[in-house]
Amino acid sequence: MTTSTSDGSAARPSSKGERTRQRIIDVALEMFAERGYDGTTMRAIAAEAGVSVGNAYYYFKSKEHLIQGFYKQATVQHAESAPKALEGKETLAERIEAALLAWLEIAGPYHDFAGQFFRNAADPNSPLSPFSEESAESRERDIGLYRQVLEGSKTRVPKDLADVLPEMLWLHQMVVVLYWIYDTSEGQEKSRELARRTAPLVARVVALSRLKVLRPLVKQGEELVRDFLITRRPR
Structure with a gap:
């Protein structure tokens, strides 16, 4: 079981097994930064983490599944840090911006690799894909966060849009993340600026969707979202 600190940040895992699992993730991320993802093997990760190869595979079926562990860790941290980031913010634009900036803050240390x-996540058949079953x-944790934002x-x-808007906001986050991956500005400040400038636009579109004159257009958009959002299973 992972505990939380009084300020809402993620605490270290409390059980021996979870500490071992976390150690493997931490070592892997360090090695990915030094050697690159493709240049790092599970055997090397296990050796550096001080565990047997079999033990490493006990916690993570493959290197790809190890990255899933990192994804999970990052979204847990995002969910835990969001309430503080959203505190005192009442407009939708402010809340969308706060959620995006919180994610960029968490992801920041891993930008170099x-x-x-x-490159691996872009493969639709890869478990690293943010749209994969894995x-x-x-x-869903991040989509749930955007439900809180709304x-x-x-x-x-x-x-009629309440159940799809959280997912649409998550997709907006994915666009910001994609830009961030290629952002070479110092400290990826342009990505933060993108978040700040697009959040009001997204909030404005949500607000305008309530206007009667736009309802036919909104209805068409709703049908497109329900039929083609690729994170949803076919009906």
């Missing part, structure tokens, strides 16, 4: 992850738990804002959401 994020492109290597993306990523479902982490994906519910805590002053913006009234049309009832």
